[in-house]
Amino acid sequence: MIKGGRGTDVGRLRGWLPELPEPGPQRALVWSSFVNRVGTGMFLATSALYFTVIVGIPARQVGTGLSIAGLAALLGSVPAGTLADRVGPRTVQLVTLAVQTVTMALFVVVHSWWAFTLVAAFDYVADAANNAARGALIGRVGGERPALFRAKLRTFVSVAVVAGTLLAAVAIQIGTRGAYLTVILVNAVSYVVCALLLLRVPDFAPLPRPPGTRRFAALADRPYAAFAILNGLINLQAVVVTLLIPLWIAARTHIPHGVAAAVFGLNFLVGVLLMQPVGRRIETAEQGGRALRIAGLAIAAGCAVLAGSGSGPRWTETVVLLGGAAVVCGAGVWVTAAGFSLSFELAPAHAQGQYQGLTLLGLDAASAIGPALLTALVLGLGGPGWVILGAGFAAAGSAGPSVTRWAERTRPERAGSLENPGNITAPEPA
Structure with missing residues (x-):
């Protein structure tokens, strides 16, 4: 009989596999991120073909539009992160997820390069803002070991992206406009589901800024x-x-x-x-x-x-x-x-x-x-x-x-220490 003790082969194997956190805020954030990244994996694997083959935008113009959107996204990270510190990271994430739901749905009706570039720019800025707020939320949910929690989260995100890519392969194989539109709309829905799961994560109140510290x-x-x-x-x-x-x-x-x-x-x-x-x-x-x-x-x-x-x-x-x-x-x-x-x-x-x-x-x-x-x-x-x-x-x-x-x-104290981790408001029911 094989037991799963720490010193056995099974125990050692478990140490190398993704380990789902205990029920609570960390697990809720894992599932929220997982759903989001499945949708993202589906979209990223099909987007280039959709805009070039289905919509009919030349490949070079698609690349130019995405480059412009990427430059716009550079402007969103720090301001969004600052806003997350002031109003709470979960609030900012929920807002950005709402924006991305809209931008993803708009891709269905995009028919020109200008419209594509404009929608992509808003989507990229919202995504950059979401990632900044998400980093702050991970820091709060992770408690005294945020880096380890983020490492655990990364493994599940990687699996989610691969799962989304495999699902996208089905749409690519079908190759019809309807198949591609289904992928885009499923990704839009994934943002909604991600937000609903995020409601199970506590709404952490902003931590006060120490006297004498600069706002930016x-x-x-x-x-x-x-x-x-x-x-x-x-x-x-x-x-x-x-x-x-x-x-x-x-x-x-x-x-x-x-x-x-x-x-x-x-x-x-x-x-x-x-x-x-x-x-x-x-x-x-x-x-x-x-x-x-x-x-x-x-x-x-x-x-x-x-x-x-x-x-x-x-x-x-x-x-x-x-x-x-x-x-x-x-x-x-x-x-x-x-x-x-x-x-x-x-x-x-x-x-x-x-x-x-x-x-x-x-x-x-x-x-x-x-x-x-x-x-x-x-x-x-x-x-x-x-x-x-x-x-x-x-x-x-x-x-x-x-x-x-x-x-x-140059750190005045242990910078990453999240004092008063219990400084939260009650989580909303999901």
């Missing part, structure tokens, strides 16, 4: 801004997996294109298996700074391996590429966990939303300029481009401990 302290906090920039740069690891490796396979190798899908699957599997165990080891600012250094070196090693995947027999190219990709995927888990710990630990408790917004601004800014630069570097130079890219990641990661120490020296 995050924008003047140079050590934290340095972390936000550094975090954005090293998170370009995700671009390596989702964009650079597939393009490298297609343009510079003889590897079957289907291996790109295997890399996506590998990234998902590594994230689900490692996110919680790694998250348990990286919760303090000091641990986060060291993790960035380790991750930077690991990504550099993975890039060096990937540099060798552009020559030789097809099977050796494939083996080398999958080996390098596995290292980069594993390092990405450390990058994510480090970002979670540092973003919570270095931010004042009363301004979590504002600081989470600044973190998102760093991520979005890097995502706006990174793909083009990384693609030009690697596809333009080949193997040496991978080596140069890896050196850049190693340099960024090596700055993690020093930036963390600088930020810690």
